[in-house]
Amino acid sequence: MGSLQLSPCPRRPGKENLPNVATHEAGQGGGEGPTGDVLRNELSGGQVSGGVVQARDIAHLTIGAGAPPPPPPVRVPRQVPAPPRGFVNRTEELAALDALLAGEPDAPPVAVISGIGGVGKSAFTRRWAHQVSDRFGDGQLYADLGALRHRGGTEVSDVLGGFLRALGVHEEWIPAELPERASMFRSKTAGLRLLLLIDDAEHAAEVTPLLPASRASAVVVTSHRRLGELLLSGAVPIRMAPLSADEGARLLAGMLGEDRLRADPAAAAELVRLCGGLPIALRVAGARLVQRPAWTIERVVRELTDAARRLDRLAVEGKPVVESVFEAAYDGLPPGAARLYRRLGLLPGPDFPPGAATAIDGGDDDVTDLLDVLLDANLLDELGDGDRYRFHDLVRLHAARCAEREESAEERDAALERAAEWYLGRMAAADLAVMGRRLRLADHGRRLAEGAAFGSPGEALDWLDAERANILALLRGAAARGWDAFVWQAAEAMWALYYQRKHYADWLEANRLGVAAALRCGDLAAQARMRNQVARALLELGEYGGAHEELVLARAAAEESGNRRMEAAVLESLGRVDLERGDLEAATAAFREALRVNEDIGNPRGVGLQTYHLGLAHSRGGRHDEAAAAFERAMTVMTEVGDELLQGKIGIRLGTAYRSLGRSADAVRVAGRAAEIMRARRVPAQEARAWELLAALAAESGDPGTARAHVRQAVAAWLAAGNTDRATELRAEHDL
Template sequence: MSGQVSGGVVQARDIGSVTIGAVPPPPVRIPRQLPAMPPGFVNRTTELALLDRLLEGGPAIAVVSGLKGVGKSAVSRRWAHQVHERFSDGQLYADFGALRHRGGTEVSDVLGGFLRAFGVHEEWIPAELPERAAMFRSMTADLRLLVLLDDAEHAAEVTPLFPASAASAVVVTSHRQLGELLVAGARPVRIAPLQDEEGVRLLAGMLGEDRVAAERERVSELVRLCGGLPIALRVAGARLVQRPTWTVDRLVGELADAERRLDQLMTEGRAIVEAVFDSAYTGLPEQAARLYRLLGTLPGPGFSPGVARAVLDGDPERALDLLLDASLVEELDGDTYRFHDLVRLHAARCARRVDPPEAREAALRRVAEWYLRQVAAADAAMGPRLRLADHRLPATDRPFATPGAALDWLEKERANVLALLRAAAALEWDELVWQLAEALWPLYHARKHYADWIETNRLGVAAALRCGDRAVEARMRNQVARAQLELGETDQARAELVRAHQAAREAGEPRMEAVVLESLGQVALARELPDDAITHFAAALAVHEGLGNPRGVGMQSYHLGLAHSRAGRYDAAIAAFDRALALMTDVGDELSQGKIHLVLGEAHRELGHRPQALRSARTAADIMRERRIPAKETRALELLADLADDRESAEAYVRQALAVCLSSGNLPKAEELRARLRD
């Protein structure tokens, strides 16, 4: 034997029969989420050394605070890159400035992202913040981990994200001092504006040493006028790079003479930063200036080239390039841009001065309609389902090749879409509001953003009421109730569904009535009322039969089988499951076939029908493995273990189930399976 060997080795001459059961280790995932090293970084050696001292040895938390635009993020990112080898188990990063869209909601979202980064499957991530935080602490208890949390507003945003490890470190940046963290033992690191020499060095990196040396005193004055703020210095430097014939003295004169200032930024009694942005803005061609102004009025943390196109109602490429060159927007990746907070404030102020209200509203409307087309296309890519909105998307408006790509885009744009939907609701663009809410269903159902889910569809309910559209009202209330049901709020969900059912009946819309009846049945099952559930599912089935919808009949037959099983009536359950299976086979719905085989096998087991139970359990395990649905694959493997002829075979199935749980991050279930093996 030669070469590398991973795992155990058995060497023998004669072997009769050998069974080797081994649980493969879960995949090792080491998250490396730090953004790129900040370009043009100068000095800050004192602050970097302080961070080193405060965070050496852990566990330690540092709060890096200072004025907006002063360079807190750059210092923290630079330090994180310098010491990344110290944290061998990974580096996690969250930018709250990009994620912030409603108080508290983003904390749960960030925790979900961190857990996914460690390989926890979506199905095992709890819905509630405390449970997510507890799982994160359990997973990080023995790790050497660095967590960088950028642009926090409140201590409550970040405390659930602290790992429970003595070898880890947390760096939080904020324009606030976050006194609650300091009282709890966090170490403060205050970032002051750049001193004269540091600011000169920053400008020298942009303009060249010769140009700076030729006007050394005026460059120092420029640093002073910019208040030592790196963001302001970079905008000023970009302005001079674009105008190589300008002297530094000319730009200093513009800043000194400027009458408008950003109110929040005062240095030596003067608001000097707005003058820097004014100078960059006034040099823009008209199209770029218009794009700058109108982008500043949009809600949401970022924007894409598609949004910029909608704002201009034309090609934005040249204008967007000019904004990038002037350092007025930041490129996050090839398809995402954002303003610095201060620049956004300036852009919006310029829009209020130049563009009449109707022009600003028209731009917002174009952006809203662009988002509706994109979200509808993403929804369409997820597959067939009942939709009240008829978007009739042409082939050119179907940009998503796969359901996964569509879901990823919806996740990426979630904060922007929610902010846009809120703005549209405030303007009572009701048709647009409910259609957006309806099309966001696959995102919320898959990724479990419950707060967004409920808020969005409540806005949809209000829009439907203003429109007087009872069918839409039923759709929106049903989607609110489904979120409430998943959160365990069964009483609230049922009350919402009663109103939804009344609306669907008054609308004369049988499809929506069937949808609501199904949801009422699921609420009844959650409340351990299987006979009530049967009543609702049977009523929904009758509606689908009347409409001639075989898939709907199959789905309600499946639900009827679940309710009969819950009531212990397994013969009736098997009859319902057999009908559902035949219909789903006819329509080619393989995933539903797998779900039906799983519960069908369980029902046959209860009645002692071992051959039928084995056949269904094996089919379910194969389908769920192929579809990568670990929760149901685990359940099918446990069913096979229950049906095994001998202890050895049963243990083999349990070990397979354990491997699935470990690889998908279901640690509680893994412990349960380990206990079963010990017994």
């Protein structure tokens, strides 16, 4: 795979690790009353968010007047994809779904649309969803469980996370565990009028946590199974049968025109029969005829008559009828398009970006043109604006079968290796765009030089998110093939996504695969790296014991490897665990030891990072003088090395420490710069925290007008971050 050594894997030098951020602290104050008695004006007993005003006597308080703020943006999700063109009206089934909305149910009505693959369940439900969209004023939510399943597997918890984000819940407020996410989803949906469309469910257990808590909502589930457990719970079953002869003929007429069908109605009826009434099969056959106006329908019928080559797993009334459609379409492809088609079947998921198609093809043809050929033949669907393509699961099965039949094992492995190498290059570029300079053991120099850079950190994160299930599937396949270097290097590169977007299940699985791969190839530094990344996920999940166990093993591997940067990174993580456990003494000792290692090896960014962590420990212990001094030193170092993101984070912490020390002017200065940095880098949650700090400082200085303006800026930033709850709290607190 080019420079990527599949087995054994090389040892790589390391760099420094990532920062993390601890929580804020609240201060106390007191004074003397007019009679000489000591008055106490304290704030204690918990965390405080936003500004706090402490005063002795308040005769009259006026919050600065001004124009009322604009209302918060309305978030109405409309996630259901558009139905395909040429939909054949299924009157009875549509009427059954309409009946679902009648009456006054005690719980949200649920319908289960079942039928064999390719029968048109998704097209039917999408068509109905758009017809009744005006009945659901709070929006429509959509999840294609089949696509997620084939792309490497996504937990129901992840689907709930996506629904909560669509309803305005910010990432930071979404719980990590499934029960808590389901509970939050029920709370958010209580009283709403929502339509949920759940596509291609395998089991009732995938659906139950997704049910909203509103009688005014409705849920439609499609599945090739009947989902009896849902039916026992009161769901309405709607069986989707293949199209009738008349309906199939109408579908063909929509593609070919009435005149062409009238020329040979018997052949048209036979074509519908051979396709088993499956819309996907009829569309592929019709596409071939559209592309060749001189052909008769009888010619396609003759090609489909041989049932021996039809897909084994798809049958209608015991007779397989579909594979001949795909095979006939494949036989009619030009050589380059046929090669691309069968090699795309080797990818682990049904959708993919154009770059992956180019890599796995390995030919000299323009892949864009080849993809257009496959689109014209209805063997592919285009998603979005041409940035992704998707196979129907039956078509993908046929493509993979063609590859097994026509390509040697060596050719198939070589094609998949090219795709894996391409993915690793894009992952490395995305990691660099998001995280900048950080600890990396893998050397991606050539890959970064050959590939295009991402335009922004947000673009890079979005790409990683779109590909994460495919990448996880690649990791699984690579681990099974013994491609150990790819496994741990890919897991390392995915840190940017996992750390930012918190996909904990994927985070843990990918890095545990990385641990096993590093153990197999004997790379001690990589073992330490992978265990450290596993531990950071466990730390965020509150599993401190498991995190500590991983870090003990990681430290031993790092020390034995001689990679001192990796050793410092593990020490930092040990300090983070101790900090969260409340053992400030142990945390401080770990951060100091990590600082000494970075000083010894001449790693200035590591020095600044560990100084920052020492400041967090001092802040947690209420030692604000020491915290301010540590943050000042860290700011100086990060300015020298040019790490702007950390400068912004440090500025918020330093401003908080200055405020506790009564150094208001200094606090305003550093917090203002932090707000500018976070706005420029599009990190709205951190920007909002900076504005909240500035608002509190302005209020304390007796400038309510400026305080009110900063609160409005904080509200806008929280809304941009998707945290509508915090924005609402600020509006209520400040009467905005």
